[in-house]
Amino acid sequence: MSSSTGSSKVLRRLRPPQRRVAWCITGAGHHLYESFEVMEELRRRGFSITVFASRAGLEVVRIYGLEKRLKAIADGGYYRELVDPSGGASCPRAGRLLLKAYEALVISPASANTVAKIVRGIADTPPTIAFAQALKGGVKVLVVPTDLEPEYETETPHIVDRSVCEAYRCRECRPLSACPSGAFEVVEGLGHIDLSKCIGCSACLQACDKGAVKFRLKVKARSSPIDLENVERLRGITGVKVLKDPQEVLNEL
Structure with a gap:
């Protein structure tokens, strides 16, 4: 009996500690693909990832065709769950952060709306509740805001260039x-994509031989002054580190 107990203690000492990260996805397409690449790299490195997603975050994941990749990252194992608004308004699993069950909380991408809530102490979505619990538990918080610069380049979901449709009138x-x-x-004879139904599968992109459908088209976006001010307020919160790019997360863990 004592020998068995001793062996168990040795095994526990030899077994490497499980590394866990809580990752928040909010309603932003900017940095979304890069965030998924980093999460997948962390899984390859042996991390368990619990994903806290807002309703808007889940919608954006669907629109950009990333639902299958999300399910592979948060595959349902212990500390590998997907926590979304359906799990309760108080988001009970966020309490793990108070208990220091994770070595870091990452919010990437962090939409302007999420940053605005955080700096004003509003906690009403899984990501913002997780943030509040992380601060209370003294867990390191890494945030990649979308509106970090006055102007930035981002990528669109699937859209239709109606000028191409107009030219061909197929x-x-x-x-x-x-x-x-x-x-x-088809609205008034021209193609249109209802993003509330889009699953990001690219079937339309592959089917259109005229090049009217675009995906991940690079466009310029401008941050509003108040969004830039909120990022500066975020920098001032003790325990929070603002990052420029999701890849920087790998250097922080």
Whole structure:
């Protein structure tokens, strides 16, 4: 009996400690793909990741076609769950941060709306509740805001260049029949994508031989003055580190 107990203690000492990170996804497309790449790299390195997602965050994940990758990251194992608003308004699993069950909380991408709530002490979504609990528990917080610079380049979800549709006026719209979710529509003779239905599968992109459908088109975006001010307020919160890019998270863990 004592020998067995001793062996168990030795095994516990030899077994490497499990590394855990809590990762928050908010309603922003900017830095979203890069955030997924970093989460996948952390999983390859042996980290368990609990994903805290807002309702808007889940919507953006769907629109950009990342639902399968999210399920692979948060596959349902212990400390590898997806925590979303359906789990309760108080987000009970965020209490793990108070108990220091994670070595860090990452919010990437952090939308302007989420940053605004955080700096004003509002905790009403899984990411903002997780943030509040992390501060109370003394857990390191890493945040990648979308609106860090006055102007930045970002990428669109699937969209239709209606000028191309106007030029061709196809008799048969191939993307319309190819779309599995009913998101692709023809409105006034021109293609249109209803993002509330889009699953980001790129079927429309592949079906359109005229090049009217675009995906991850690079566009310029401007941050509002109040969003830039909120990021500066965020920098002033003890225990929070603001990062420029999701890849920087790898250097912090």
